[in-house]
Amino acid sequence: MSLETLEALDLDPAFxxxxxxxxxxxxxxxxxxxxxxxxxxxxGVARVCTAIxxxxxxxxxxxxxxxxxxxxxxxTAVLGLGDIGPAAAxxxxxxxxxxxxxxGGVDAVPICLDCTDVDALVETVVRLAPSFxxxxxxxxxxxxxxxxxxRLRELLDIPVFHDDQHGTAIVVLAALRNAARLTGRPLxxxxxxxxxxxxxxxxxxxxxxxxxxxDIAVSDSKGLIHQDRDGLNPVKEALARDTNRAALxxxxxxxxxxxxxxxxxxxxxxxxxxxxxxxxxxxxxxLSNPNPEVHPEIARKHAQVVAxxxxxxxxxxxxxxxxxxxxxxxxDVRATTITENMKVAAAEALAxxxxxxxLSADCVIPSPFxxxxxxAVTAAVAAQARADGVARI
Numbered sequence: 001m002s003l004e005t006l007e008a009l010d011l012d013p014a015f016x017x018x019x020x021x022x023x024x025x026x027x028x029x030x031x032x033x034x035x036x037x038x039x040x041x042x043x044g045v046a047r048v049c050t051a052i053x054x055x056x057x058x059x060x061x062x063x064x065x066x067x068x069x070x071x072x073x074x075x076t077a078v079l080g081l082g083d084i085g086p087a088a089a090x091x092x093x094x095x096x097x098x099x100x101x102x103x104g105g106v107d108a109v110p111i112c113l114d115c116t117d118v119d120a121l122v123e124t125v126v127r128l129a130p131s132f133x134x135x136x137x138x139x140x141x142x143x144x145x146x147x148x149x150x151r152l153r154e155l156l157d158i159p160v161f162h163d164d165q166h167g168t169a170i171v172v173l174a175a176l177r178n179a180a181r182l183t184g185r186p187l188x189x190x191x192x193x194x195x196x197x198x199x200x201x202x203x204x205x206x207x208x209x210x211x212x213x214x215d216i217a218v219s220d221s222k223g224l225i226h227q228d229r230d231g232l233n234p235v236k237e238a239l240a241r242d243t244n245r246a247a248l249x250x251x252x253x254x255x256x257x258x259x260x261x262x263x264x265x266x267x268x269x270x271x272x273x274x275x276x277x278x279x280x281x282x283x284x285x286x287l288s289n290p291n292p293e294v295h296p297e298i299a300r301k302h303a304q305v306v307a308x309x310x311x312x313x314x315x316x317x318x319x320x321x322x323x324x325x326x327x328x329x330x331x332d333v334r335a336t337t338i339t340e341n342m343k344v345a346a347a348e349a350l351a352x353x354x355x356x357x358x359l360s361a362d363c364v365i366p367s368p369f370x371x372x373x374x375x376a377v378t379a380a381v382a383a384q385a386r387a388d389g390v391a392r393i
Contacts, residue, residue: 022094023110059130066133066334069108069327071096072125074116077141077164077199080267080289086112089139096138096163104324104374106331108136118144122151129156133331136323137162142198143235159330159338165203167319170326170343171365172204172263172285173211174350175317178364179305183281185260190283191246192216193255195293196266197225197236204263207347209242210340217244217259219252219266253277262286264293276302287317305361314362321350321368325377333382333391342384349380 009015031040038044052058060066075089076082093110100108109132113124121144125135135158137149145162152160161167180187190213194205197220205218218225218239225232226247227240248255253274256262260279264270264286270293275284284303286292292308299306307315326346330338353366353376366373385391 018091022091022098060133060334064107065131067107067331068132069100069106069134069136069331070111070125070128070132071100071108071136071138072111072113072128073138074113074121074140076116076139076144078139083141086114093138096136099320100136100324100327102324103320103368104328104378106324106327116144118147118151121148122155125152126155129158132158133334134159134161134327136327137164139164140199142202143233145199146202146235153337157336159327159335161323161326161338162199162203163319163323164199166207166338166343167322167326168200168265168287168317169203169207170322170347171317171319171350172287173207173344173347174321175285175307175315175365176208176261176283177211177347177351178354178359179283179307182359182361182364183283183304185281187211187213190214190260191258191279192261192263193252193259194218194263194265195252195268195270196220196264197239198265200287201263201265202235202239204265205239205243207340207343210344211347213261215243215245217246217248217255219255221266221268223251224248224255262293264288266293267291268293270294272298272301275299278302285317305364307364315364316368317365318368321365321373322346322377325349325374326381328374329378329381330385332378333385334393335385336390336392338381339384339388339390341388342381342390345380345384346377349376352376 029040031037048062071093073089073093075084075086078084078089078092089112090110093112097108097110100106115121140148149160149162192213194201194216197218205216208216225236225240226244226249232240253270256274257277258279261283267288275294282303283305284299285307286294286299287309289309296306296308296313307317309317353372354363
């Protein structure tokens, strides 16, 4: 995009909406007079500070810390734009914070860091962590994102959640449970092919394995991942050990022959011929944005259920269905972490929002604007946190 005057940019409604940013901070208590000022700030604040110094856990009761999430990015994998840097990533992080508030009632602060080294990212987030009740990692490129999250989970006693991985995985599992229910098959009878071994592809594969899917083959830009393939990074080596029990070789399209499920998270394309070669009653989740791996109208000629990542087609796989409720539930019980069981519980609760009367080929996942979603996910995550022993209240 060429440089233009601000006035010209504001003719575009997207720029007009973003002018001045999408967020502000507002107080929750009045400061009407000297008495209010003395309580909200000095000298009253000193009594609260002293109490917290003596009992650090009181910070959760007498500040906003336990209710606020940091939305952290280094700008290296922003939407479909790639490595555009921290400044250019800020509109997305503001948007994510807005969605936290709108759909989960969770306050969130966008933080874009001017560093990409894993050690620097981890150290910076650890130093920021005392100000927050949870960390939402966003748009950090793979495979660095895996190490960043793993290390932060080890170092911090608050939830750390990479939404590109786990938010996508939760919604995919929920939609797939309902698609399988619609087509009359248990997950254990399904063979899936996942195109893409980045952050979302790995997380989707992991949650489907945990949920008991029959078999799953994962592909990257070099073809199917299997144990005999050379040059795999540690994340893909682990995938090779745990997936592709059929020992398939070759391309994504070759693996689709006879497959029940396709999940596209790669930005590549898949031919109509390959979709047509899938098993009867197939399920196609073509999730790349803005261009799905196969156009949904083409996929519908051959598949019983089709989903995309777009809002202009049925069955949108949208992370906003997951992360607000996941964090709301975790924060409500002051969870120390987000467990695998909590993610599966979120997916099951989300799937259950679509009742038998609503379930159809065009409705295997609820709308982000369905007011039942966030409360259902929140309750399920909070209950599972208690069951897993990671809740503090």
